[in-house]
Amino acid sequence: MTLLAAKVFAARAVGGIARRTGRRGGTNLPGRLLIALEPDAIEELAARLPRGSVVISATNGKTTTAAMSAAVLARAGITPLRNRAGANMAGGVASTLLSASRGARIDGELGLFELDELWLDRVAPALAPRALLLLNLFRDQLDRAGELETIAERWAAVVQALPETTRLIVNADDPLLADLGRDAPNVTYFGVEDRSIAVPEMQHASDSKHCRRCGTEYAYEAIYLGHLGRYRCPACGHERPKPSVAAEEITLHGTRDASFALRAPVGATPIQLPLPGLYNVYNALGAAALCLALDAPLQTIAAGLAASRPPFGRAERLALGGVDVTILLIKNPAGANEILRTLVLEAAPLNLLAILNDHTADGKDISWIWDADFEMIAGSVRRVTCAGARAAELALRLKYARVPVDRLHVAGSVSAALEDALAAVPRGELFVLPTYTALLELRDELASRGHVPRFWERQR
């Protein structure tokens, strides 16, 4: 047994114990232990993947985009090795590589890793990715992540250090990211080319409104989502690069699905996406651009995207008694706004269960709920149950968004809140909007009712 193999064995044993005792930390713990034993473990294990690795990072959409890419790659005959949703720091990546190691070999051909935006610079170099997909940067968890521009500077350093052989795939509609690609030798841009879905004005919490080069406010011809759109700097002329992979003729169907025409240098094809909202069109575009860079055929991409399933809590649907439940993770203003935008498209009055926690993984600073535009749904709400550690402030936010107070209910635990919300929906639909740790609690609650498997058993 080599030295690395011995360390892999030891770290894996710890993971087994953690998992059997039902601890959540079982996801990251073995990887963190492995890194402690062998600081170069990620580099050494990732080098064994015969087709190398690709990396996805963003504020919003990492997990969904990775799931979409996996669905395409599987159809292209490539077995991806993925880290699990949320296990996207060094420990999670190392754990994934660890659990796939079989002696000197590794299960899976291509590493498909989502990385936390703050961990990109620490983990991506070790993975030596063939392609790096950057989807978006939004205001998120300021208490943990700090200012957006600080993250952008760190990403810029990652991009500058990329070898020419790494394909950089960047969202042309995000000015902050598009600028990172400006001097990169090997870059693909993707973006939306459909002005009919533009919104009339920039949402309140938008960031990156000023040119990264000269500080002048961008002029927008069209705004699609947050600060994503068609922009140009009136002072220095820096403008949105023309995307070579684009979504045209976009149609959004409420909280259900979306369709668009995918145009790429190799041709065009219609895409039926079983996931809702413009934000998922962006995720699908990113996944398509990534898979094109891996030489997947256009028809395989269309088939894979059409077959992709929502991951863990991202527009996931299930039936609970007579009620159709849709779970829509919310975690920052830009993401929440897109969820609210899809909810507005629903015809019937909305029954909601909204759960706001303030644990570390949610962000301890809950001020972001005041940046999200809950005003959008104020006229559409039939009843909202608010739960979680900061249930009252969430209800207060809705009150000041002018949801009538008699439609707001504050429940205690997630269990009680789910009971309350279901009891109040005679038939039809309930939309659940949890923050990240609330989603984990909800999962456990649903699992205890026998509805869904515990999430760490769902994927490998």
Place this chain on the structure above:
Amino acid sequence: MAEGMPTLRVCALYPDLMNIYADRGNLLVLESRCEWRGIGFELHASSLGDELDPEGADLYYIGGGQDRDQRLCALDLAEVKRDALHAVAGRGGTILAVCGGYQLLGHSYRLGDETLPGIELVDLVTVRGNGERLIGNAAIELELEPGELRVLAGFENHGGRTHLGPGTKALGRVLAGHGNNGTDGLEGVREGSVVGTYLHGPLLPKNTWFADWLIATALGLPDPLPALNDDLERAAHAEARRASGV
């Protein structure tokens, strides 16, 4: 707006730049609580390069921003709006400055080699420390009227350490969290109706009693204002206090 009721005129300074910690929530609370009482509400913005009318509003608000945006605003405040804000304070107008905006009320904000000018409305200086940012839930105790102790709860997240000059009064005493500098147990500043604080979260939704005090002070109305149904407001305040451990 009801017959004979006044109108609260609010001027938001740089709302396009200084808005990082959901400062909109503060304005929304002021607007709603005026409206629910039949008090009129007008909001206008004053941004980079705009002349500021010291008589144009009853309450002037400035929030927090990212470093680059704060720098732009600091220069604009010093060059364009400084005299007007002194005139506001001189006539007893109300000013609320949160986080980055609060830092600019003093003499200067020193960040390493660079020093941002302040408008010197109150006697304080701010220095970016070498240590960690001061981040977390916080609560302070304050005495707006003699003998009447109240609590403000919120969230703080700042790299700067603010030190008040001798004789300058803090807004409150730290019950939980770091406050102005993490060492002297003081938080914010208050000179009459000029208030600066690091507490966001945002501040006013978590402390609607303080929003009401600002409205009453800015309009010269008797405090407290007529009561509203504040069950949710009280529950949210209690949650924020609990989060800070107070």
